[in-house]
Amino acid sequence: MIPLSHSLIIAALLFVLGLAVVLLRRELLFILIGLEVMLNGVALTAIAAGQYWGNADGQVLVIMLLTVTAAEVVVALILVWLAFDHYKAVRVETLTHLRDDTDRSTS
Amino acid sequence: MYEFIFYLSSAIAVVAAGAILVVRHPVHAALYLIVSLLALALLFFLLGAPLLAALQVMLYAGAIMVLFLFMMMVMNLRTERNLPLLLPGNWGGISLLALLLWLVLLLLLSRSSLDEAGSITVIEPKEVGSALFGPYLVVVEAAAILLLAALVAALYLSRKGKR
């Protein structure tokens, strides 16, 4: 029997690795993949906890999570494609249109 | 034996996830992600959630990853045409991990090692189903509405001649 804490440690490792991908990589597609990894870490947590308590709630939560992921991936990929199409950008550095552009040369 | 399979597949999942951090090409990242997801599906199965293991394989590895790969294909055709072709050596890591995973799966199937770990509680798909359409019916409805919204958003964003 696997103790609950081991499953949780693995899930946390997955989550942190995904977060690292999100934070460190600069390509939009990598960021999305990192998000997927994070979500899978969460799913593992939910399933492990659900098995620990011996009921189906964890699995229901993961099914919900799957739906959310599917919706998120679809919309996000289209947005990535649009960014690529409009700005020829695949990296986040070029997508800084929301930056505060006020002139600060006078200070 | 059961523990061995569990820790091995979890190690595969973690290593594949870590590899995403360092590879250069998005296709490789996607492949590592597939490996990681498959290993995770195995973990789900070992934890006693067969339905979710199947769904993980079908939905993630089957549907979502195809979307990713398709998107990469479309984008690569346009800009990164002049990138150097991938060295064959870059496939090694992925192949190694996939092979390991396959071995684990074989081990699992051949030994039917679940028998010796009889202490784990398997929650059957039937139970999950009755929970979904019993107390969590509203969640199902919400998921349906969410998917509909995503559908509408996708149609809206990808319509032609919007500029």
Next chain:
Amino acid sequence: MSQWLWLIPGTPLLGSLIILFLGSLLRRKHLAMVACCASAAAFLVVVLAWLTEATSQPLQQTLYTWVAVGEWRPMFGFTLDRLALVMVSIVSSVGLLVHLYSVPFMAEEADQRRYYFFLNLFLAGMLLLVLADNLLLLYLGWELVGLCSYALIGFWYRDPPCSNAGRKAFIVTRIGDTALALGIFLLFSQFHELSLSALLTNATTQWEKGSTLATLATLLILGGAVGKSAQLPLQVWLPDAMLGPSPVSALIHAATMVTAGVYLIARTHPLFELAPHTQWLVAAIGALTIVYGASAAVAQSDFKKVLAYSTISQIGYMFLALGCGAYAIALFHLTTHAFFKALLFLSAGAVIRASGDEHDINSLGKIGNHPSIARWTFLIGAASLAGVPFITAGFYSKDAILVTAWSAPTGPLLWIFAAFGALLTAIYIFRVYFLVFHGSGPRTSTISLPYFMSLPLLILALLSIVSGFIELPEGWPGPHLWSLWLADELAVATFPPLTITYTLQFITALLPLAGFSLALWLIQREQAYQSLPLANFLRSGWGFDAFYYAMLVRPYLALARILQAGESKEGITYIVVRPYRALARGVSDAVETLLIEGALTRITRGFLAFATFCRKGVEYKMLEAGITSLVAALRFSYTILSTTQNGFLSRYALVISTGAVFFLGYWLW
């Protein structure tokens, strides 16, 4: 019957909703038909209520719990007692007639859907106000009618004066509404109860007569009533409200909405009886407003504004009666006034419409050719308003008020005011009648009114005459149906001894005749271009508008302008530098003149140089340094803060995760 009560406000509400949502599918004619049917349905339900047991005992219906907060559960409930029955009958009957009248009157207008929507919604709100069994629901109706009044005054909103008049009415009545809301809060904080019956019983058992709380509560309620009923000092909105369509003036600003204040005081009269000072104040406000409205009406030249000031003055009579404790008589005057004032407005509207939207009474007299039905019905209404003895309803109700005012505290003084007002009333209304209908224009008419316009005029003319016979004056043989019927719910008025009563009634009967002859004399003077003394003062409504403008509006605008300047680019210059510069200039000027007078020109020059140096040194150096450093500090902090907003997705994600980690760490600790 009592389970059908909701239909009374419900049918006009349904009508308005149909017009709102399905109006675009209907043709113009059908829009008017829907609105008329809705008001007719409400009227039919009221008639049914008369025919069944409603007259014997109060009906009660609770629809549902409106709000549930802990122990406090105000219900959406209606009560139909005799007081409410009277009001409901007036509102629904006049409402129905005005709806019918509107059909030909508004037939040419472009935006009928909006008109009928608000007219029906108004009817629903007014009926809700009257039927409400708790103060919260009453307040809902109160605000609904205020909203509809605003929207209908500004019906022709593309015309700036019209929309301004609507806004003015809304803002001025808002002052009263706020007072009423505060009054409701006060009552709730004391009794934790808003149901009217429970509230009044609690108040009469727990508060002693003349207590501070009772005075305060009644003062606040009085504030609400004064705002809605256009009494001094919040009367300024009503004359301007006449820019709306004439049927609206007849229904809202003469017959029903402006009497909501009278109804409110009559409904809460047990509270007012606990506060004698407030009650006296009600009477005093009434008496003053009578003279104010009547005197201002004498000098008006706009046809409808005469009627507006007349309304202000007539509601003053109702307040006087309320203040004297004669609630039934106040309600009696409310009823007759609703009939004859609606009649006056509707016939005036017909005349104005027939003469091509001419409002000036002298020009109307020159145009002539007025519809003869409008002329005769206006004469009937005018006679009823002036109180021509024996044959008109206005005589009976006004006579009762004048007689009962005598026996109140400081009664003779109030009586003098009211009687003077009655004399002025006869003067102004006959002046208008003669100027408009006996001017230099042709008397005979070639215009005939549509059936839908003449029918309401005739019905209202009939009611303006016969509705007085149900309550003959005190001391006369004949029926006293009205006060006996209402005696259970409203206290019986007190009258002075019979000899005084007869004397007073004799004087009251003479007043209209005196006013009639004075009006003739006044017209002769006017035609000789001799204006009244104080005519301009009276015409501007005693200068209330100018006074409020100078005291409230102008300072407010100035404040707004200063604040706006402070916001703009030159703000610092405007607020800091310019006053300072003016001060410096003033000081240096003073120094200069003083020393020149001392004939020390050279020293002057030196001082002048010194002053300039001061100005330059202080003004340009120090002030500028201060402002520059302030700006630099602001800019520096801005630079620091704006680095957080650099547009990099990864940085944002990092910040979010750092925050999450800190939060989790704190939480787990």
